[in-house]
Amino acid sequence: MTELTFIAQLGIYAMMFVVLAAAVAAVTLRNLFHCALALAGVLIGVAGMYLAMHAEFLAMVQILIYVGAVMTLIIFAIMLTQRLGAGDVAQNNKQSLFGAVAAAGFVVTLGGILWKTPWPVKEEAVTSSFSASDLGESLMTTYVLPFEIIAIVLFAVLIGAIVVARKDAPKGAEQ
Amino acid sequence: MVTDSAYLIPLFPLLAFVINIFFGKKVGKRSAGISIAASAVSFAISLPLVMKVASTGAVYQNAFDWLALDGYTVRMGYLLDPLSATILFMVTLVGTLIQIYSMGYMHDDPRFSRFFAYVSLFMFAMLTLVISNNYMLFFMSWEIMGLCSYLLIGFWFEKNSAANASKKAFLTTRVGDIGLFLGILTLFVAIGTLNFDGLGDAVKSQAQNALLPWAMVLIFCGAIGKSGQFPLHVWLPDAMEGPTPVSALIHAATMVAAGVYLVARSFPLLEACPQAMTVVATVGTITAFMAAFIALTATDIKKVLAYSTVSQLGYMVTALGLGGLAAGTFHLTTHAFFKALLFMGAGSVIHGTGTQDIRELGGLFGKMKSTAWTFLIASLAIAGVPPLSGFWSKDEILLTAYRSESSLIYWILILTSFMTAFYMFRLVFLTFFGKPRNPKIHAHESPLSMTLPLWVLAVGAIVMGLPGSPFMHHWYQNFIHGFHHQGHHEVNIGVMISSVIVGLGGISLAFILYILKPLLAETLTKVFRPLHTASLNKLWFDEFYVACLIRPFHWLGRIMFGFDQKVVDGAVNGTGRGTMFTSVIHDLFDKYVVDGLVNFTGYFTQFWSAVIRRIQTGFVQNYMLIMFVSVLIFMYLELR
Amino acid sequence: MIIPLEHILMFSTLLFAIGVYGTLVRRNLIGILISIELILNAVNVNLVAFSRTTALSPDTGQIFTFFVIALAAAAAAVGLAIVLALYRTSRTIFTD
Numbered sequence: 016m017t018e019l020t021f022i023a024q025l026g027i028y029a030m031m032f033v034v035l036a037a038a039v040a041a042v043t044l045r046n047l048f049h050c051a052l053a054l055a056g057v058l059i060g061v062a063g064m065y066l067a068m069h070a071e072f073l074a075m076v077q078i079l080i081y082v083g084a085v086m087t088l089i090i091f092a093i094m095l096t097q098r099l100g101a102g103d104v105a106q107n108n109k110q111s112l113f114g115a116v117a118a119a120g121f122v123v124t125l126g127g128i129l130w131k132t133p134w135p136v137k138e139e140a141v142t143s144s145f146s147a148s149d150l151g152e153s154l155m156t157t158y159v160l161p162f163e164i165i166a167i168v169l170f171a172v173l174i175g176a177i178v179v180a181r182k183d184a185p186k187g188a189e190q
Numbered sequence: 191m192v193t194d195s196a197y198l199i200p201l202f203p204l205l206a207f208v209i210n211i212f213f214g215k216k217v218g219k220r221s222a223g224i225s226i227a228a229s230a231v232s233f234a235i236s237l238p239l240v241m242k243v244a245s246t247g248a249v250y251q252n253a254f255d256w257l258a259l260d261g262y263t264v265r266m267g268y269l270l271d272p273l274s275a276t277i278l279f280m281v282t283l284v285g286t287l288i289q290i291y292s293m294g295y296m297h298d299d300p301r302f303s304r305f306f307a308y309v310s311l312f313m314f315a316m317l318t319l320v321i322s323n324n325y326m327l328f329f330m331s332w333e334i335m336g337l338c339s340y341l342l343i344g345f346w347f348e349k350n351s352a353a354n355a356s357k358k359a360f361l362t363t364r365v366g367d368i369g370l371f372l373g374i375l376t377l378f379v380a381i382g383t384l385n386f387d388g389l390g391d392a393v394k395s396q397a398q399n400a401l402l403p404w405a406m407v408l409i410f411c412g413a414i415g416k417s418g419q420f421p422l423h424v425w426l427p428d429a430m431e432g433p434t435p436v437s438a439l440i441h442a443a444t445m446v447a448a449g450v451y452l453v454a455r456s457f458p459l460l461e462a463c464p465q466a467m468t469v470v471a472t473v474g475t476i477t478a479f480m481a482a483f484i485a486l487t488a489t490d491i492k493k494v495l496a497y498s499t500v501s502q503l504g505y506m507v508t509a510l511g512l513g514g515l516a517a518g519t520f521h522l523t524t525h526a527f528f529k530a531l532l533f534m535g536a537g538s539v540i541h542g543t544g545t546q547d548i549r550e551l552g553g554l555f556g557k558m559k560s561t562a563w564t565f566l567i568a569s570l571a572i573a574g575v576p577p578l579s580g581f582w583s584k585d586e587i588l589l590t591a592y593r594s595e596s597s598l599i600y601w602i603l604i605l606t607s608f609m610t611a612f613y614m615f616r617l618v619f620l621t622f623f624g625k626p627r628n629p630k631i632h633a634h635e636s637p638l639s640m641t642l643p644l645w646v647l648a649v650g651a652i653v654m655g656l657p658g659s660p661f662m663h664h665w666y667q668n669f670i671h672g673f674h675h676q677g678h679h680e681v682n683i684g685v686m687i688s689s690v691i692v693g694l695g696g697i698s699l700a701f702i703l704y705i706l707k708p709l710l711a712e713t714l715t716k717v718f719r720p721l722h723t724a725s726l727n728k729l730w731f732d733e734f735y736v737a738c739l740i741r742p743f744h745w746l747g748r749i750m751f752g753f754d755q756k757v758v759d760g761a762v763n764g765t766g767r768g769t770m771f772t773s774v775i776h777d778l779f780d781k782y783v784v785d786g787l788v789n790f791t792g793y794f795t796q797f798w799s800a801v802i803r804r805i806q807t808g809f810v811q812n813y814m815l816i817m818f819v820s821v822l823i824f825m826y827l828e829l830r
Numbered sequence: 831m832i833i834p835l836e837h838i839l840m841f842s843t844l845l846f847a848i849g850v851y852g853t854l855v856r857r858n859l860i861g862i863l864i865s866i867e868l869i870l871n872a873v874n875v876n877l878v879a880f881s882r883t884t885a886l887s888p889d890t891g892q893i894f895t896f897f898v899i900a901l902a903a904a905a906a907a908v909g910l911a912i913v914l915a916l917y918r919t920s921r922t923i924f925t926d
Contacts, residue, residue, distance in 0.1 A: 042852030114854035172904035180911035
């Protein structure tokens with residue numbers, strides 16, 4: 016088992032590395048389309064992470080929604096707004112250095128804190144399992160209020176998006 | 191006290207002064223009457239008192255406390271003793287007569303009443319001085335007399351010469367007055383009292399005090415000034431600028447006599463200080479001789495008489511200096527009469543002919559009979575021709591000199607008598623005899639108001655000598671010493687004969703030179719050219735004083751003025767410049783600092799706003815960055 | 831857990847930092863949206879990691895994650911709608 020575990024660890028670290036690389040690509044590539052694809056890669060990678068953390072249902076949901084729906088949406092938008100020929104315009108604005116410094120500082124600071132904090136890892140949490148039916152049950156009982164609210168939010172978003180993106184939408188033009 | 195009417199004696203002239211000075215315009219010509227009346231009343235009041243003293247020789251006095259000091263009370267009052275009685279009599283009589291005379295003399299003067307006001311003030315001062323019983327009161331009236339002299343000499347102040355003369359008189363006597371005051375103070379320090387009464391006893395008790403001679407000499411300085419002794423005699427001849435009655439009253443009979451009176455009053459003190467006596471006698475002798483010398487060549491009637499006065503005062507002072515109290519005061523009294531007469535006669539001549547220069551006169555005997563006769567009588571008196579008064583008093587003085595230790599003084603005085611007789615009769619012969627030298631002068635006799643006093647005084651000039659003569663057994667000499675020593679008064683025939691010879695000799699010489707052989711005068715002038723020039727130039731006293739005293743003072747004054755001007759102007763200019771300078775600096779400062787501050791404020795605001803403006807970029811991502819960084823910082827700070 | 835908690839947390843921190851960098855730096859609107867998605871995802875990973883190791887009940891974190899996903903999707907939808915509208919008027923999707 017230990018070899019298996021070792022291989023698993025290795026695979027997971029590789030996956031983490033790939034995800035980070037894809038994320039870097041997503042924020043730095045010139046061609047927007049390539050960025051979108053990199054984002055897709057990131058999302059899939061994150062789903063993989065969920066799997067590693069024994070959150071199977073979540074991984075599936077991630078792929079379904081993020082990779083399936085959101086990515087499609089983004090690519091649609093890119094297609095609609097991008098003139099594919101124009102790929103040599105500078106991608107980064109004047110803040111690139113500051114931003115990099117800020118991000119690095121953030122990593123250093125929070126990383127340092129995270130590393131040093133003694134997290135109270137509980138064994139029963141690690142070993143517990145969580146199935147889809149448990150999820151559905153808790154969603155309908157304990158978290159029913161947020162569930163309903165999110166339904167409303169989604170509804171509002173739906174209508175709002177349509178309204179905003181309408182061709183002759185007076186709301187969009189007025190702004 | 192029965193003699194307290196003495197207080198009234200000076201009061202009437204004072205009243206006359208007040209009336210005349212304040213209501214002069216209203217009373218007009220009656221001011222003369224008021225003044226004369228006051229004077230006459232004073233005479234009337236004093237006469238019984240004089241008689242009283244004369245009969246008994248006693249001393250009467252009364253005083254009231256005037257100033258209470260620590261340890262000494264100054265008491266003011268009167269002292270009637272033989273000395274003050276004599277002078278009192280003389281002053282009131284001669285003063286009244288002169289005022290009657292001046293009524294006519296000053297008739298046409300626009301400031302008629304003011305003249306009489308001044309004269310009354312003077313009478314008040316003189317009478318107070320005569321009857322005063324202490325040095326303080328004496329000094330006060332002394333000063334008032336100085337003032338009156340100034341006012342009266344400069345009466346015709348429109349004339350520059352008169353104004354200058356009065357100033358000169360005042361200043362010169364002032365020098366003497368300082369000495370007098372210092373003398374009084376020194377005396378007070380020495381003997382602790384200022385009263386005349388008891389002076390002798392006080393002095394004897396302090397006989398060894400070294401201050402006493404100083405006191406006496408300083409007091410004598412006052413006499414030098416007031417009585418025109420050498421070296422302060424220079425003011426007397428110039429004082430002739432005043433009206434002739436003034437000359438008669440003040441500078442012949444009374445004020446100048448006050449100096450002699452001072453020395454007489456201080457006689458006990460004088461007797462106690464042999465050194466002081468030497469000083470007094472020396473000064474007197476020099477004065478007598480010197481003045482007579484200058485009078486030899488004077489050409490102005492009044493100047494001759496002025497120098498004569500100085501000379502005669504010198505006689506009196508010499509007598510006192512040699513210890514002859516009786517001789518000195520006797521001569522004082524007789525001199526008052528004939529000198530006043532001489533001056534009034536001169537005034538009459540001036541009034542009648544309009545000139546004072548004897549070189550222009552001549553042959554007035556026929557035209558001005560009263561004046562001429564009285565003048566002649568007075569001249570005989572002053573020359574010392576018996577039995578006129580002048581002979582007796584001068585003889586007394588010569589006797590005192592003869593008997594003193596110094597025979598030099600006697601011979602000088604004899605020589606001076608010769609000169610006196612000579613210059614007086616030179617004056618008489620040139621003025622009244624011979625042919626008139628100026629045909630334009632039409633002489634006329636003076637009115638009665640002027641000639642009557644002349645005759646009264648002439649009588650006095652004749653008989654006043656008798657009380658001191660052997661004919662009355664030297665009553666005066668005994669009287670003056672309070673009838674204390676009734677001894678025989680020695681008579682020295684030799685001295686008498688010599689003084690008569692000398693007097694007649696002078697008259698004869700004058701007769702020869704000016705009547706018989708006028709050319710001889712000119713020859714003598716050439717022969718004695720240096721002496722003549724010295725005499726003519728008054729021994730250059732005035733020039734000497736001007737060079738040594740007046741010029742340095744003027745020079746000093748000019749320097750002070752220049753310095754003052756420079757300093758004052760300099761200060762003012764300096765202040766101006768300083769103000770301008772500081773204002774320029776202030777302006778610059780104002781410009782740069784204030785404006786600079788304002789500008790700076792604006793610039794400052796602009797600068798910082800330019801800086802801060804950059805925060806609002808409008809760029810959302812900038813804001814996000816800043817937010818993120820802030821959160822980062824907070825996180826770091828909190829979670830460290 | 832196979833991987834220690836700290837590593838996963840480190841990973842999610844890095845992902846988050848990259849996402850923040852992207853939102854600050856990208857000139858492209860859609861690029862910014864992509865970066866935002868990255869951020870949200872990092873957060874999700876964090877949540878799940880914690881729920882798996884330290885939470886009292888394992889479902890808390892996952893439920894939370896579901897909602898985050900839902901909201902992220904919604905935000906993306908609306909954002910892209912705005913981008914489209916914006917593109918129509920200004921013909922550019924560059925923020926500066």
